[in-house]
Amino acid sequence: MPSKPRQLSLNAFLHDTGHHEASWRHPDSAAERVFDIDFYVEQAQRAEAAKLDGVFFADIPGLWAATPYRPTAHLEPITRLAAIAARTERIGLIATASSTFYEPYNLARLFSSLDILSGGRAGWNIVTTQSEQVARNFNLTQLPPSEERYARAQEFVDVVTKLWDSWEDDAVLTDRDSGRFFDPDKVHQIDHHGRYFQVEGALAAPRSPQGRPVLVQAGSSNQGRAFAARNAEAIFTAHQTIQDAQAFYGDIKTRAANARPWLDEPACTSTGRPCGLRGEASAPSTWKYRPWWSIWCTLSGSKKWPLSRSVRTASSSQLSHSFVTTSTNSWARAYRSSLGGS
Ligand SMILES: Cc1cc2nc3c(=O)[nH]c(=O)nc-3n(C[C@H](O)[C@H](O)[C@H](O)COP(=O)(O)O)c2cc1C
Numbered sequence: 494m495p496s497k498p499r500q501l502s503l504n505a506f507l508h509d510t511g512h513h514e515a516s517w518r519h520p521d522s523a524a525e526r527v528f529d530i531d532f533y534v535e536q537a538q539r540a541e542a543a544k545l546d547g548v549f550f551a552d553i554p555g556l557w558a559a560t561p562y563r564p565t566a567h568l569e570p571i572t573r574l575a576a577i578a579a580r581t582e583r584i585g586l587i588a589t590a591s592s593t594f595y596e597p598y599n600l601a602r603l604f605s606s607l608d609i610l611s612g613g614r615a616g617w618n619i620v621t622t623q624s625e626q627v628a629r630n631f632n633l634t635q636l637p638p639s640e641e642r643y644a645r646a647q648e649f650v651d652v653v654t655k656l657w658d659s660w661e662d663d664a665v666l667t668d669r670d671s672g673r674f675f676d677p678d679k680v681h682q683i684d685h686h687g688r689y690f691q692v693e694g695a696l697a698a699p700r701s702p703q704g705r706p707v708l709v710q711a712g713s714s715n716q717g718r719a720f721a722a723r724n725a726e727a728i729f730t731a732h733q734t735i736q737d738a739q740a741f742y743g744d745i746k747t748r749a750a751n752a753r754p755w756l757d758e759p760a761c762t763s764t765g766r767p768c769g770l771r772g773e774a775s776a777p778s779t780w781k782y783r784p785w786w787s788i789w790c791t792l793s794g795s796k797k798w799p800l801s802r803s804v805r806t807a808s809s810s811q812l813s814h815s816f817v818t819t820s821t822n823s824w825a826r827a828y829r830s831s832l833g834g835s
Contacts, residue, residue, distance in 0.1 A: 502727070504547040504587070505540040507533060514563045527564045530576045537577045540584055547585030547616065549709075549729075550574065554594050555627035571603050578611035587616035587709055592646035594622060594631045598692055600649075601656035604706045605698040613702030618709040618729070621646050621717075643716040648687045650708070650724050655683040657705045659695035675699070713741075722748030 509527050510517035517524035526532035537548045550570035557565055570588035578586055586607065590600055600617075608615035621642035622628075628636040637645070664679035683694035710725035712718055721728050722745060732738040749756065 502547070503545040504549055504585075505536065505545055506549050506551070507536055508551065509564055509567055514560075517564055524564065528566075528568060530568070530573065533568075533573055534577050534580045537581050537584060537586075541581050545584060547587050548574075548577070549587040549616075549618065550589060551618070552589040552591075552620075553622055553624055553627055554591055555624060555630050557624055557626070559626075571607055574607060574615070575610060578607065578614065582612075584614065585616055585707070586611055586614045587618055587707070589618040589620055591620050591622040591627075592649040593637065593642050594627070595649075597649050597652035597690055598656065598694075598696075601653040601696055602698055604653075605657060605696060605701045608701035608703050608706045609698065615701070615703070616707035616709050616727070618711065619646060619650065619720075619724070620711065639714060640716055643712075643720050645689045646720060647723070648689045652683070652685050652687070652690050652692050654705055655685060656692070656694055656696040657701070659683055660698075660700040662700055662704075665699050718744060718748055719752070721745065723752040 510522055510524055516522060517527075523532060540548050550573060552567070552570045559565060571590065574586040574588050588604075588607070590603075592600075604615050604617050621639070623636070625636045628634070636642075659681050661676075661679035661681075663676075665675050666673050668674075680695050683692060685692040685694070707726050708724050709727045709729065710717070710721040711729035712721045713730060728745060730738070730741055732741060
């Protein structure tokens with residue numbers, strides 16, 4: 494029997510001036526444009542033209558590792574993606590936001606709005622944030638332990654998804670004759686009373702095109718993997734050897750099948766930086782093109798972007814042939830074409 498067609502998801506990790514601390518000092522770098530929104534819009538447009546599935550912004554809500562030697566200040570990602578949404582048409586837009594430092598109502602509203610204004614392209618990379626220093630920006634003297642952060646994250650996601658579901662699909666009427674803008678019977682309070690959050694609802698936004706924006710996660714600890722298996726539709730991960738990557742892939746696949754047996758295909762695609770996975774020391778010397786590598790693991794079974802646009806499964810033997818990069822990287826283009834892709 495012929496196997497199902499397989500296709501990689503490609504996501505550009507747009508990391509300001511790049512991962513290397515000194516990359517901004519290269520004479521050809523665009524360091525002066527780090528706070529220029531057109532810089533990011535241009536990259537997203539290039540990624541879209543090259544048919545990548547998404548662009549992604551990492552984030553921590555603070556001036557991490559404060560040092561004058563790299564551009565650690567950065568534009569807030571949801572705001573950035575709102576600007577990018579207005580000047581792109583199809584590409585997925587993933588922003589990182591912390592369940593430790595946001596309130597679920599605020600965040601549900603922000604992602605719902607991003608989903609509406611982008612026509613259904615929003616994705617949320619759920620992080621619990623590992624920085625002690627950041628905690629001191631949010632009324633805390635120290636960061637809560639990992640278990641506590643993941644417990645809060647689970648309730649946070651539950652509240653956010655309840656809020657996204659608080660408007661039924663056809664709640665908005667805009668009926669001039671009756672004078673009813675929406676049908677109150679189709680807008681529901683969530684009345685959530687939990688350990689961390691008390692939220693009445695409903696959300697101050699109608700149901701967005703995706704209903705629920707795509708949930709992305711990158712946990713690698715035991716709690717992080719359990720959380721990802723239970724909630725994520727796409728998973729970022731990073732490994733230095735193909736054995737580690739395959740072990741992660743197998744573990745996530747098993748956990749996801751146990752946590753969500755109703756997924757159509759509880760398989761995942763684990764994609765990674767090919768040089769890293771092959772144990773080579775570094776990427777080819779194309780860093781001035783900003784080859785932000787990212788690792789991308791998707792759980793199929795969802796009807797939403799980015800999972801609905803193509804079949805997202807690959808065997809673990811494909812790991813070393815799977816990677817994510819910006820389209821501007823000529824080496825990456827050559828590599829893809831050597832694999833038979835365009
Ligand atoms: C590709 C990738 C992107 C990540 N982006 C962020 C980020 O933007 N902000 C953040 O606080 N953590 C980020 N992380 C860290 C993870 O959220 C997570 O904390 C880390 O993988 C450790 O897992 P654990 O929290 O389960 O211990 C990222 C990890 C990976 C692999």
